[in-house]
Amino acid sequence: MGIEILVFLLVGIFAGxxxxxxxxxxGVIIVPALIAIFSYLEFDENIxxxxxxxxxxxSIFFTGLASAYSHNSKKGIIWKAFYPLAIGIFMGAIAGAxxxxxxxxxxxxxxxxxxxxxxxxxxxxxxxxxEYKNNENYxxxxxxxxxxxxxxAIVGIGGGSFSVPYLRTxxxxxxxxxxxxxxxxxxxxxxxxxGYLFTGVNKINLPEMSIGYIYIPAVLGIAxxxxxxxxxxxxxxxxxxxxxxxxxxxxxxxxxxxxxLAL
Numbered sequence: 001m002g003i004e005i006l007v008f009l010l011v012g013i014f015a016g017x018x019x020x021x022x023x024x025x026x027g028v029i030i031v032p033a034l035i036a037i038f039s040y041l042e043f044d045e046n047i048x049x050x051x052x053x054x055x056x057x058x059s060i061f062f063t064g065l066a067s068a069y070s071h072n073s074k075k076g077i078i079w080k081a082f083y084p085l086a087i088g089i090f091m092g093a094i095a096g097a098x099x100x101x102x103x104x105x106x107x108x109x110x111x112x113x114x115x116x117x118x119x120x121x122x123x124x125x126x127x128x129x130x131e132y133k134n135n136e137n138y139x140x141x142x143x144x145x146x147x148x149x150x151x152x153a154i155v156g157i158g159g160g161s162f163s164v165p166y167l168r169t170x171x172x173x174x175x176x177x178x179x180x181x182x183x184x185x186x187x188x189x190x191x192x193x194x195g196y197l198f199t200g201v202n203k204i205n206l207p208e209m210s211i212g213y214i215y216i217p218a219v220l221g222i223a224x225x226x227x228x229x230x231x232x233x234x235x236x237x238x239x240x241x242x243x244x245x246x247x248x249x250x251x252x253x254x255x256x257x258x259x260x261l262a263l
Contacts, residue, residue, distance in 0.1 A: 004037055004040075004041065004217070004221075005217065005221050007037055007221075008217065008220075008221025008222050009222075009224060009225045010225075011029060011030055011033045011034075011221075011222055012059070012221060012222035012223065012225030012226035012229065013225045013226070013229045014029050014229075015027075015029050015030050015059070015060075015063060015222060015226050015229075016063050016067070016225060016226030016227065016228065016229030016230040016233065017229045017230070017236075018233060018252070019060075019063045019064065019066075019067040019158065019160075019182065019185070019226065019233060020066075020067045020070060020071075020182070020229070020230040020231060020232060020234040020235075020236070020237065021178070021233035021234075021237050021248070022160055022164070022233075022237075022248075022249055022252055023067070023071075023158075023160040023163070023164055023177065023178035023179060023180070023181030023184075023185070024157065024159070024160030024161060024164075024181070024182075024185065024252075026060060026063055026157075026158065026226065027053075027057070027060060027152075027155070027157030027158055028157060028161075028252075028255070028256045030052075030055075030056040030059055030060070030156070031052050031053060031056045031155070031157070032052075032259065034051070034052035034055055034056060034215075034218060035048055035049065035052045037218070038051060038052060038215075041207070043205075044205035044206075046205070047200075047203060047205060047206060047213070050100065050101070050196065050200060051206070051207075051210065051214075051215055052156065053100065053153075053155065053156030053196065053213070054193060054196030054214045055215045055218045055219055056156035056157070057153065057156055057188070057189045057192040057193035057196060058189070058193040058196075058197075058214045058219045059189075059218065059219050059222040059223055059226065060157075060158045060185060060188070060193075061186060061189035061190050062219075062222075062223035062226065062227055063158075063185075063189075063223070063227065063230055064158055064182060064183075064185035064186040064188075064189050065227070066226065066227035066228070066230040067182040067185070067233070067234060068179075068182045068183040068185070068186055070230060070231045070234035070235075071178070071179030071182050071234055072179070072183070074179070074234065076175055076176055076178070076180075076234075076238070077176070077180050077182070077183050078167070078176050078179075078180045079183075081167060081170075081172070081180055082180050082183050082184060084138050084139075084141035084142050084145065085141050085142075085144065085145035085148070085163065085180075085184050086145065086183075086184065086187050087142050087145060088141065088142040088143060088144060088145020088146035088147075088148070088149060089145045089148060089149035089159070089184060089187045089188050089191070090149070090187055090191055091146050091149065092145060092146035092147060092148060092149025092150035092152075092153070093149035093150065093152065093153040093187065093188050093190075093191035093192040093195060094149075094191050094192070094195045095146075095149075095150050095195075096149060096150035096151065096152065096153025096154045096192060096195065097153045097154075097194075097195025097196050097198075097199055098195060098199060099150065099154060100154045100196075100199075101199040101200075110261060113257045113258070113259075113261035114257070114261070115151075115162075116161055116253045116254075116256050116257035117253070117254065117257040120250045120251075120253035120254045120257065124247075144166055145184075147162070148162040148166070148184070148188070149187070149188050149191070149192070152188045152192065153191075153192035153195060153196075156192075157256075158181075158182075158184075158185035158188055159181065159184055159185055160178070160182070160184075160185060161252075161253055161256055163177075163180070163181040163184045164177045164178060164181045164249060165253075167180055173242055174245040174246055174249070175237060175238060175245070178237055178245070178249075193214060196212055196213040196214060197211055197212035197213065197214055198212060199212065199213065200212035200213030200214075
C-alpha cells in the first residue's frame with residue numbers, strides 16, 4: 001500500500017491547489033487518478049467508477065472546508081448567493097448519487113462534458129445577463145443548486161465547474177464567484193458522499209476498508225495534503241486579475257470537458 005498512499009498524497013496536493021484557485025473540489029483530477037489506482041489494485045471493475053466518485057466526493061468535503069475557510073478569511077464569499085444554492089444542492093446531491101447508481105455513467109458523463117464546453121465558451125466570450133446583474137432570483141438559485149448538486153454528485157466533482165459560471169452571469173467578479181463556489185462544494189461533497197455511502201453499503205465485492213462506495217485510505221491520504229494546499233490556491237487566486245482567472249478557468253473547463261467526453 002506504500003506507493004498507493006504516496007499517490008493519494010500527491011493527488012491531494014494538486015486537488016487542493018486547484019480547489020483554492022478555482023473554487024472547485026478537484027474531482028476532475030481525483031476521479032481519474034482513483035480509477036487508475038483502483039484498477040492497478042485489481043478492485044472489481046464493476047464497482048471501480050462508483051467507488052472512485054464516492055471517494056472523490058468524501059475527499060472533496062475536507063478540501064472544500066479548507067478552501068472555503070481561506071476564501072472567507074479574505075471576504076471572498078457572497079453568503080446571500082450561497083444559501084439558496086445550498087438548499088438546492090442538498091436535494092440535488094442526494095438525488096445525483098441515487099441516479100448514478102441506476103443509470104449508465106457514460107451518457108451522463110458525455111452530457112456533462114458538452115455542458116462544460118459550453119460554459120467555457122460562455123466565459124471566453126464574456127456573455128453576462130446584464131439586466132440581472134447582482135440580483136439573482138432566489139427560486140432560480142434553488143433550482144440551479146439542485147441541478148448543480150445532482151450533476152456534481154453523478155461525476156464526483158465539487159461543482160465549481162457549474163457554480164462559478166452560474167454566479168458570473170449575475171455580474172459578480174471572478175474572485176467572489178470562486179470563493180462562493182468553494183463554499184458550495186462543501187454541501188455537495190457532504191450530501192453526495194452520504195448518498196454514495198448508503199447506495200453502496202450492501203454491494204458485494206467492495207474492497208476492505210471501504211464504507212459503501214467510499215475507500216477510506218484514499219480519503220485520508222488526499223485530505224491530509226489537500227487541506228494545506230488549498231490555502232496556496234486561494235493565495236494565487238487573490239494575486240491574479242479577473243481576466244487572467246477567467247482565461248485559466250476557461251482552460252480548466254475545456255480540459256474537464258475533454259476528460260469527460262474521453263471516458
